[in-house]
Amino acid sequence: MFSFDFPPFGARQLRLLERLTNAVAVSGDEGAVRKIVLEHVRPLADEVRVDALGNVLAVKRGTASPRLRVMVAAHMDEIGFMLTRDEGKGLFRFGKVGGIDTRNILGKAVWVGPDHIPGVIGMTPIHLTTSVSRKQVPGLDTLRIDVGPGNAGKVKPGMRAAFATEYVRLGPSIRAKALDDRLGVATLIELLRRAPENLDLLAAFTVQEEVGLRGAQVAAFAMEPDIAFVLDCTHAVDVPHPDGEPNTRYNTRLGHGPAIYTGDRATLSDPRLIHHLVETTEAAGLPYQFRQAGGGGTDAGAIHKQRGGIPSVSVSTPARYLHTTASIARVDDWKHTFYLVWAALKRLTPQVLRH
């Protein structure tokens, strides 16, 4: 029987999350988050490298023998926009990067480029619209990012933009952009800090998840682990049903603990690893929930199919309103996600793959 002397988790971790969520790392341009990650993991890991696509691959070796090579992945990138054409005087056409609903972007403030040049996705005022046009979602070709003439010279096509949302702590909650998946990135940094001795921890901070799990694919090929855990952030759609009916499609619920994946569109989680996680929650006295089976996908979708196959499972911290301007997560759900994965790693032996 293990005793779990859980590491402290509080102000320090929240400060890290604040830095990570305020940084902008739209898929393909993850440099700002990579810099923070490198700064933290270089002193913690035995080996750190940045691969050809920009993944940060860090290895912290254990001492037990035999020991598993365990990949833990979290993606650094976030959804956002890419400027596509300069139309003069600070007006830019743009495209979406990753899954974004156009209804969510109308009239929203954005940061453009590495210097966070402030801009806005302009929207026609209500006075100049009709009752008919208000029911329609404008096409992306009718929208512009407006940074004004003063900053026009600092902004160029090809630059990325992200929602201009500052991290805020709201009592037991956090409101921020890009909690998907800076929560996972911060968790993975903490896991490296507290890496257990019974395994080789192969930490992959991946790129381009939001555009098709691309970074994880090459990271898993390169790392060649025995098994993989993916840390992500998943939807909590747990607000009451508008017509008063019971809500049976909530995906996950805030405050109910880390969400263990059984299956999504990209992966059927390895039953042995699901069992190991559930057993860990019982041994460690931690709350958990199963993410509802159905659509969606995480880096596990790419990882488990690499080489001769890699048994994989995902664990997410639940958050509301993902892929929009601002998401909400509970500090306790995040803390328990870290504790669960930390404890699960600590009690992991090659026996887990026996059955």
Added chain:
Amino acid sequence: MKQLLRQLTQIPGPSGYEHQIREAIRDLVADFADEITTDALGNLIVRKGKAGQGKRIMLAAHMDEIGVMVSHTDENGFARFAPIGGVRPFYCLGGRVRFLNGRVGIINREKTPDPAKVPTLDQMFIDLGSARHGIGVGDVAAFDRTFEDLGERVVSKALDDRAGVAVLISALRQLESTPHEVYFVFSVQEEVGVRGATTAAFHIAPDIGIAVDVTGWGDTPKVPPMVDVALGKGPAIKIRDSGMLAAPQVVRWMISTAEKAGIPYQREVLLSGSTDARAIQLSRAGVPAGTISIPCRYVHSPSEMIDIRDAENAAALLAAMLSKEVPF
């Protein structure tokens, strides 16, 4: 062959949860194999023939079947579910599912103002008959339907692809010796995107890949005439499907072997759907690949139908191919 199919079809093995069917297959092949391994994702890999001799040939038939995964349960004994693989809503209504612990549930629907319309899976539920059912979120079930012997034709759930599994087992048993290194792969997770064959092909690194799977049919009333495949006219040698163009040399090898051995065959051009051969073909630096298909009516329904002679002839064709040199 019938007895084999009766046994294999009735064991539940939804994608990702193939352990029961894997153990059954392991028992059936144990006496005929040179080596048996299970890989990281659960593929059962059976080698026949000396390592290093002749061609390295990978055969694949998938063990998994479509099914459902529970996404929500309530206090009244009802479960909501997500599909595993290509589950057709109209085949679900009134159907039964069997969980891996043996528990049965029935599928029905929410009350609707338009009963003529096929509901979506979201509007259906599994009635577990009691609030004390022991079923939770993440539990999986396979569709439940008995095996029926109609003479030349047999009917069951999961003939996709236990028919292919039976063909591989039968071919292995017929194959007294082979000049090749042959890997009979009973693959996992085909129904959710040929995932098992992807990793097995990487692991085996074959010279040639052949999948054995069921295919569509063109011999029932008002079926689109472009599907020129009928039950009982022999195994179908695939030329293309929507995921793969079969390697011409593999197609020629299959056809010339069938003709020399007097085995009936059909040429198959399938417009939609694909098989494990797609994953093998695209593995590593590329692998010449093809598929031998068993014509099957009502694929992904709980009552799939094949002609037993097509399965027997497919096994005979495979055994004939593997017992001689490959002509390329």
